[in-house]
Amino acid sequence: xxxxxxxxxxxxxxxxxxxxxxxxxxxxxxxxxxxxxxxxxxxxxxxxxxxxxxxxxxxxxxxxxxxxxxxxxxxxxxxxxxxxxxxxxxxxxxxxxxxxxxxxxxxxxxxxxxxxxxxxxxxxxxxxxxxxxxxxxxxxxxxxxxxxxxxxxxxxxxxxxxxxxxxxxxxxxxxxxxxxxxxxxxxxxxxxxxxxxxxxxxxxxxxxxxxxxxxxxxxxxxxxxxxxxxxxxxxxxxxxxxxxxxxxxxxxxx
Amino acid sequence: xxxxxxxxxxxxxxxxxxxxxxxxxxxxxxxxxxxxxxxxxxxxxxxxxxxxxxxxxxxxxxxxxxxxxxxxxxxxxxxxxxxxxxxxxxxxxxxxxxxxxxxxxxxxxxxxxxxxxxxxxxxxxxxxxxxxxxxxxxxxxxxxxxxxxxxxxxxxxxxxxxxxxxxxxxxxxxxxxxxxxxxxxxxxxxxxxxxxxxxxxxxxxxxxxxxxxxxxxxxxxxxxxxxxxxxxxxxxxxxxxxxxxxxxxxxxxx
DNA sequence: ATCCATCCCGTACACTGTACAAGGAGTGCT
DNA sequence: AGCACTCCTTGTACAGTGTACGGGATGGAT
Numbered sequence: 001x002x003x004x005x006x007x008x009x010x011x012x013x014x015x016x017x018x019x020x021x022x023x024x025x026x027x028x029x030x031x032x033x034x035x036x037x038x039x040x041x042x043x044x045x046x047x048x049x050x051x052x053x054x055x056x057x058x059x060x061x062x063x064x065x066x067x068x069x070x071x072x073x074x075x076x077x078x079x080x081x082x083x084x085x086x087x088x089x090x091x092x093x094x095x096x097x098x099x100x101x102x103x104x105x106x107x108x109x110x111x112x113x114x115x116x117x118x119x120x121x122x123x124x125x126x127x128x129x130x131x132x133x134x135x136x137x138x139x140x141x142x143x144x145x146x147x148x149x150x151x152x153x154x155x156x157x158x159x160x161x162x163x164x165x166x167x168x169x170x171x172x173x174x175x176x177x178x179x180x181x182x183x184x185x186x187x188x189x190x191x192x193x194x195x196x197x198x199x200x201x202x203x204x205x206x207x208x209x210x211x212x213x214x215x216x217x218x219x220x221x222x223x224x225x226x227x228x229x230x231x232x233x234x235x236x237x238x239x240x241x242x243x244x245x246x247x248x249x250x251x252x253x254x
Numbered sequence: 255x256x257x258x259x260x261x262x263x264x265x266x267x268x269x270x271x272x273x274x275x276x277x278x279x280x281x282x283x284x285x286x287x288x289x290x291x292x293x294x295x296x297x298x299x300x301x302x303x304x305x306x307x308x309x310x311x312x313x314x315x316x317x318x319x320x321x322x323x324x325x326x327x328x329x330x331x332x333x334x335x336x337x338x339x340x341x342x343x344x345x346x347x348x349x350x351x352x353x354x355x356x357x358x359x360x361x362x363x364x365x366x367x368x369x370x371x372x373x374x375x376x377x378x379x380x381x382x383x384x385x386x387x388x389x390x391x392x393x394x395x396x397x398x399x400x401x402x403x404x405x406x407x408x409x410x411x412x413x414x415x416x417x418x419x420x421x422x423x424x425x426x427x428x429x430x431x432x433x434x435x436x437x438x439x440x441x442x443x444x445x446x447x448x449x450x451x452x453x454x455x456x457x458x459x460x461x462x463x464x465x466x467x468x469x470x471x472x473x474x475x476x477x478x479x480x481x482x483x484x485x486x487x488x489x490x491x492x493x494x495x496x497x498x499x500x501x502x503x504x505x506x507x508x
Numbered sequence: 509a510t511c512c513a514t515c516c517c518g519t520a521c522a523c524t525g526t527a528c529a530a531g532g533a534g535t536g537c538t
Numbered sequence: 539a540g541c542a543c544t545c546c547t548t549g550t551a552c553a554g555t556g557t558a559c560g561g562g563a564t565g566g567a568t
Contacts (some may be wrong), residue, residue, distance in 0.1 A: 032546080055525065067526080068547050076525065125379045129432070155474050157491060162491035163426055169423025170428075178383070220409050237411060238418035240508075245499025254494075284516065309556065319559080322516050330556065 016078045017085070017134045032064060034072040038082045042120070045083060049181075050122040053080075077130075084126050085134025090116050093139045102150040103243050109144055110169045110239055117173030121181045124174035125218055152250045161249075172238065176231050190227040198222065266355040270332045284318050291316065292336045296374070299337060303435075304376040331384075339388025344370050347393045354406040357497050363398055364423045364493055371427030375435045377481075378428035406504045415503075419496050426492065430485050444481040452476065459508050 040061055044053050055066040055076055062069075073079050091112040117123050126132075144166060148158045183193035201208055202215055221230055294315055298307050309320040309330055316323075327333050345366040350359055371377050380386075398420060402412045437447035456469055475484055 001499065014382060054523080056523085065548055067549085071546060126384050127428070129379050145292055156478060159472075159475055160488040160491040161495065163429075163488055164422055164495045167425025167429065167492075170425040171423075172417055174424075175417075197268070218413075222415055222512070224410060225435040234414040234417060237414040238421075241415065241418045241499035241503055242495065243499070244502040245495035245497070246497040249495055284514080308554080310554085319517050324557070325515060348532080 002210065015216065016074075016081050020145055032062065032068060034082070037062065037072055038079060038086050041079050042083050042086060045080075045122045046120060050125060061129060080126060081130050081134070083135045084123065084130055084132055087116060087120050087123060088132075088134065088136035088140050090119070091136060091140050093143050096143045096147075098123065098143075098146050102147045105143070105147040105150075106165060106243065107239055109140070109147065110165060111235075113140070113166065114173040114176070114235060117170070118177045118180060121177040124170075127170060127174075151246055154254070155252070157249070159198050161246055164245070165239075168238065194222065194227050270328075270335050284316075284322065286316065286318060286322060286326065288336070291323060291326055292333060292340050294386075295333050296337050296340060299334075299376045300374060304379060334380060335384050335388070338377065338384055338386055339390045341370060341374050341377060342386075342390035342394050344373070344390070345390075345394050347397050350397045350401075352397075352400050356401045359401040359404075360419060360497065361493055363394070363401065364419065365489075367394070367420065367423050368427040368430070368489060371424070372431045372434060375431040378431055381424060381428075390451070405500055407500065408508070411503070411508070415500055418499070419493075422492065422496065426489060448476065448481050 037058070041053060044058055044061065055069055058079075059066040059069055069079070073082075091109070096108055096112075109201075144162055145158070148161050148165075151161065153161055179193075180190060183190045186193055186196075188196065196203055198215070200216055223235075224230065291312070295307060295312055296439055298312055298315065307330075309323055312333075313320040313323055323333075327336075345363070349363055350366075398416055399412070402415050402419075405415065407415055433447075434444060437444045440447055440450075442450065452469070478484065479487075
């Protein structure tokens with residue numbers, strides 16, 4: 001029998017979910033519980049960011065000492081992994097359905113996914129660090145797969161198509177959420193922060209040459225509404241591009 | 255005059271590059287130098303990952319104490335930000351050119367970008383944490399912009415199109431590099447690691463239901479060559495989807 | 509000789525994740 | 539009743555982190 005501590009340190013362990021199938025449940029004297037721990041961790045991550053989460057602070061918030069947490073969890077990283085899967089539950093698979101136009105389903109999924117990333121800015125770096133395999137994320141993945149299946153693309157092309165759509169959503173949501181985080185940290189609205197960034201950019205003679213062609217583009221964009229509207233419109237348009245691309249491939253039978 | 259330490263802690267400072275325009279250069283008695291520091295940091299990041307980089311270890315490698323580094327740099331995060339921009343230089347903007355079919359240029363850029371992310375697995379989490387504004391990254395951005403400009407898309411759609419392509423590349427490169435990192439940490443080849451992951455997945459009754467439709471897909475994919483080939487083919491195909499989508503939008507005048 | 513900028517280092521502080529061993533609370537068995 | 543046993547919680551301790559602060563060392567200019 002492998003001890004929990006050894007399991008946690010095994011580099012081959014790719015996800016808590018694959019090895020630790022029987023989660024420790026049931027609350028003890030302190031009313032502790034893995035779900036409660038993860039929920040508190042998410043609150044703290046939302047409020048203070050990835051670096052703001054520490055075992056001691058988390059434990060204090062739960063009225064307990066740091067080491068108590070280790071009864072329910074092998075590692076701090078495990079908490080984060082549980083938290084990552086937990087927020088995937090905000091994308092309700094049931095609300096998407098398994099029938100209807102695949103375009104609509106894909107768009108809804110993409111939108112929900114993006115919103116989730118923006119709501120939890122700490123998610124983006126995590127998605128690049130952990131495997132994101134858990135009951136909730138897998139459920140979402142299944143919906144995505146179903147939507148792609150119904151496009152009519154050949155089987156061996158589906159993973160690529162899934163990538164094309166959802167890696168894009170991930171990347172887009174990342175940029176957006178990081179931008180919002182920066183603006184919030186600077187104590188500015190998104191719009192003034194955007195303006196400030198632009199001005200800083202333009203003023204910097206060091207980059208003038210390379211930046212010149214881009215300022216035109218950014219100015220144009222800035223005159224088309226608030227930053228929020230820009231995000232939404234850009235995202236919708238990019239999704240249209242992807243859907244159009246998929247339709248072309250389907251028509252080509254490729 | 256704002257002191258360096260205050261500047262570093264100013265939450266409004268979005269990038270070292272925007273505020274710290276006159277980099278401290280020139281080597282002192284110990285032969286130290288910001289370029290040397292950043293180069294050593296990249297080596298260490300490549301070898302030991304994001305968590306493996308510490309000021310003390312980095313200093314030791316340079317034959318110096320930790321605090322010496324702070325003469326050339328305000329913060330550890332700054333080193334990472336310099337490192338991030340530095341690896342963008344691996345995508346040679348000159349090699350891409352500004353003429354020729356935009357499709358070819360886009361594909362080359364995407365491929366180089368992806369390779370860069372895979373070469374430096376620590377880059378992906380960073381891209382989600384920092385702004386990636388620096389001379390090298392801006393130069394790459396300019397090439398991307400030029401390629402998109404030549405598609406014939408209307409000006410106000412270009413940012414969206416850039417997002418669609420490069421957020422996808424970023425997301426894709428992230429998944430790929432993380433997968434490779436996991437495999438390496440587990441001491442397996444990519445192929446056996448892929449097989450192991452599949453088996454673990456399938457064996458796990460807890461997720462059977464949601465996973466069932468996906469195993470077919472994964473099996474199909476596994477039978478189509480090595481993991482490396484799968485990455486390449488998936489990526490190329492997804493790029494085709496995007497290019498096709500852009501062409502449709504151009505044709506629609508949208 | 510003095511001053512000053514530049515560069516480097518030793519020490520110290522608050523904080524991190526977590527290993528380890530000891531304790532308490534509850535339950536069931538004898 | 540006493541004992542054993544499992545489940546949960548805690549105190550202490552360690553090695554490591556980023557970096558603030560003050561003090562040297564060096565070399566060139568005056």
